[in-house]
Amino acid sequence: MSEELQRGLEGVTVAETRLSRVDGDAGELTIAGFPLAELAPNATYEETLFLLYEDRLPDGDELASFRAALADERAAAPEAIEAVVAAAERGLPPMDAVRMGVAAASLARDGDEDPRTDARLAVAQLPTVAAAYWRAREGEDPVEPRQDLRHAANYLYMLDGEEPSAERVRGLETYLNAVVDHGLNASTFTARTIVSTESDVISGVTGAVGALKGPLHGGAPGPVLDMLREAADRDDPAELVREKLDAGERIMGFGHRVYDVRDPRAAVLQDAAESFYRGRDGTAFFDAASEFEDVAVDVLADHKPDLTLETNVEFYTAVLLHGVGVPKELFTPTFAVARAGGWTAHCLEQLEDNRLIRPRGRYVGDEGRTWTPVEER
C-alpha cells in the first residue's frame, strides 16, 4: 500500500463517474457526454437532472411526469421552515440555514428511506428553504411554492412572490445547468463519502452543503460582486487588485485546483450574462466586469508568474445572478440549489457500486508516551 502523501488529495482518482468529465488541461467540461456550452443554455434544469439520473434525455411524457414528481415534493415540512426562519431571526449565515433546512427534508418522507425519493426531496426542497430564509431576513412571510412553475421559475417566484420573466428564468436555468456537476469537487466528494457508509442521501446532501459553504469552494461569488462594486468607484482597477494582493488577500473568482486555463463555465456564464444584460438594462455593468476580468488576470500573472491564475466559475456567476435578481446573500445557496442535482446523482451512482471511502492518514505525532495520572501532571 502506497504511503505517498497527496495533500488535499490533489491529483488522486477515487471513483469512476459517468456524470461529468472535467479536462483541466484543455479547459473542457462535458455533462453526461454533452459539451457544457450546448447543454447549459438550452436545457431546462429538470432535463439536466433527468439526464444525470437516467443517463439519457427524457421524451416529452417522461419530462412532464418527472417535472410533476419534483414539483410535488416542493413544500417543506413546517419544522424545516421554522428552523430557517429562526436562523434568519438570529442572523445566522444563509448556508447554515440551508444546511438545517435541507437536513429536515427527512421529515417530508412518506414511508421508508429510499435513495431516489430522498434525492428528489433534497433537490425539490432546497430552493424552498433557501427562499423561506431570505423572506424571513427581509421580514416577510414565506411564499408557498407553485406546482405549475418550472424548478428555476418557482425558486425566483418564492423569493419575491412575483412570476419571473422568461429572460430571468432562462438566465437562472443556464446558471443551474452550468454548475450542476463538476467531477469530484469537495462537496460532491463529501456527499459520496457519506453515502459510501450506507448512510442516506439527505445526509449526503446535508454534508455537501456544509462543504460548499467555505470560501475556497462555493463562497466566492458574493465577494466578487463586492469587489466589482469597489472597482466601479476606482479610477484604476489594477491598483485595487494589487492592493488586495499586497494585503495578502486572494482575488475571488480566480484560480482553480483543476483548471490551468480559463474555467469553461466562465465562458458559458459570460455569454449568458451578456445576452441577459443586452436584453434588459444595457451592458454597462457587464462590460465593466469583463474589463475588470482582463485587468485582474494580468495583475495575477505578474503576481504569480509561475502559476496560471485564470477566471473561475464564480466570477460570472456573480455577474449573471446579480442581473437575474438573486440577492448576493443567496449566491452560495443558489449554487447549492444547482449542485443538489450533481450531489444526488453522485450519491445514486456511488450506491450502484458502493465501496466504503476510507483513505489513510500518515501519523506524525509523538511516539512512546507514558500515562501520568491527572494529580501528578
Ligand code: COA
Ligand atoms: N488570488 C491570489 N492568489 C491566489 C489565488 C487567487 N485567487 N488563487 C491561488 N493563489 C495563490 C495562492 O496564494 C498560493 O500562493 P502561495 O503558494 O504563495 O501560498 C498559490 O496561488 C497556490 O494556491 P493554492 O491555494 O495552493 O491552490 P489551490 O489549488 O488549493 O487553490 C483555489 C484553488 C480555488 C482555492 C484558489 O485559487 C483560490 O483561493 N481562489 C479564490 C477563491 C475562489 O475563487 N474560489 C472559487 C473556486 S471555484
